[in-house]
Amino acid sequence: MRFGKTLTALQVIKECDIRRTLILTHRPVVDKGWFEDYEKIFYDRPEFLYGSKNYGASLNGCEQVFANSATGSYIYFASIQDMRGSELVGGKFAKNEEIFNINWDLIIIDEAHEGTQTELGKAVLSKCRKENTRVLHLSGTPFNLMDDFKEDEIYTWDYVMEQRAKAEWDKIHQGDPNPYSVLPKLSIYTYNLGKLYPEYADADIAFNFREFFRVDKEGYFIHEANIKQFLDLLTKEDTDSNYPYSTEEYRQNFRHSLWMIPGVKEAKALSKLLQEHPVFSQFAIANVAGDGDEEEEEKEALKKVEKAIGPNPEDSYSITLSCGRLTTGVSVKPWTACFMLSGSFNTAASTYMQTIFRVQTPAVIGGKQKEECFVFDFAPDRTLKVIAETAKISSKAGKTTNNDREILGEFLNFCPIIGFEGSQMKVYNTEKMLGQLKKAYIERVVKNGFEDS
């Protein structure tokens, strides 16, 4: 996600003097990030090259430096998509043979949870890996990978560890500048839309965002009145309402936000409604879902967002609408809030966490350090389930150990979950959260009419 895994991996290469490193990833857009971090770590090692299709040297250039000097070393970046097109792994093109033939000392697989579990992905790694090649898998959300590794093969550095280090630094290193101070604290606010709109509350999937935002063939919301009402609710000027845009102070806090929407057509329709809304019309809307809005000139997602935010984020307001774009591998520093308006009770924890941590990127905006960031979720049961899963506990009744409770308690300490019911605010502690989760599971079992085993 953004816990410094790139910098750490590059430092490992530097300290271990690894001569030929291949970085493989399913997200080619992270090439730029790797190149920028390479420049930070290897600024004092001119004989150590970086190569890729778009940044740094060519593979031939890298190989020449390696061959001509005993200390010549390099890191080469390649995408799994490009590699799997090679005839050597069953693809249609005679390409990338040099990469497959090199005797790599180290292969780093970035975003290892993506594109590595398929036949083609496995074939690429297997073909690149030689007898003495070491392999390092990097992932911010390795939920689908944990079972493939032994305990002593896994090193974890997560949000809780980072925030704990931030909190403990001053006690241990009195007077020294705290390197973790730039890392914002995340808070999750939940609102129960299912109570406001019971007709969209579904037994299996919690709040049914897909139905709530459903559009007709012409691209208009079927339940437009409800959605307008929802937007009005978010912006209703009332010091007691506690909705995200209800006061001037809140609007200042959430100047730039990411909204997750269930579909491309739905994002387009919402973009239109937002632009007509008395409050949201003051926000620049960047619709990065699908082809975006018809009248938009800029088609590249990240540039669209940058254009909407403008050169002075402290003075502008923006909303980015996405169905999945820009939720992995990229950082938009001015984002301080994420609105989860899609997904279901069954949303994968990895996807959810990848998305919400987009807003936790450290930043200095208008000379001020970003200290806090926020997630707004409108399906509370889903939020609790995902957080429980992330804290690696089974939230079903009777399966929670004392150790699990401690882990969850620490998570809630650094990432508070605040639930709003009507105008009441409640902060979840471990017991309350497990109780609510148990209730949600039981309600599902009762509604579905079977014993949930």
Next chain:
DNA sequence: GTGCCCACTTCTTCTTCGGA
């Protein structure tokens, strides 16, 4: 030669459906 557009491919997630 370069840049843009379009078709195609692959992967992921979610939903639906049918067989055990």
Next chain:
DNA sequence: TCCGAAGAAGAAGTGGGCAC
């Protein structure tokens, strides 16, 4: 009822063709 397969939708990347 449950579980897995299949299909749909969407995202993202690659490569080829075409215009300039």
